[in-house]
Amino acid sequence: MNPSQVLRTVLDRVIRFGCRHPRRLFLIDGLGALVSAAMLGVVLVRLESVFGVPPRMLLVLAIFPVFFAVYDFACFLLDPRSPGRLLRPIGLANLSYVVIGMILMVRHSDFIMLPGWIYLVSEMLIVAALGFAELQVSRQLTSGRR
Structure with missing residues (x-):
């Protein structure tokens, strides 16, 4: 299997899982x-000399997942009747976070060292994949397809 097939297989599994267990998503x-x-607000800030990512950029990026966590845990605890409608906003928020992260990475590219690039690109890929999966699960749940 090539990398794109592996990614597609993983995404398909996440989508199937999300359709069966949206609350767990x-x-x-x-x-x-x-x-x-x-990682962004504590670990990487303390290891600026290793990752090269400016602390201000890390703290800006760290704010977003805090709000996302509050939203996600509220949705999990409230156990909504139509989770598909609530997955769409977090999927869009995750994709917006990726775009903002990529813009900040380009703006600060002169400072970011290889370990910083590896971490940030990996995080952006994971969050983007999750965001796309959440949007797909949202579409399937709101349209009645599973």
Whole structure:
């Protein structure tokens, strides 16, 4: 299998899982958001000399996942009757975060070192994949297809 086939297979599995367990998708996204916030707002800031990412950029990026986690955990705890409608906003928010992250990466590219690029690009790819999966699950749940 080539990398694009692997990615497609993983995305298909996430989408199937999300359609069967949409509430758990909020939990997974919320936990991931907390990990992102901790990595960006604490770990990478302390390791600026290794990653080269300016602390101000990291703190700006860390704010987003905190809000995402609050939204995700609220949706998880409230157990909504139509989770598809609530997955769409977080999917769009995740994709917006990726765009903002990429803009900041380009703006600060002179400072970011290879480990910083590896971390940031990896995070953006994971968040983008999750955002696309959430939008697909939202479409399937609101249209009645599973």
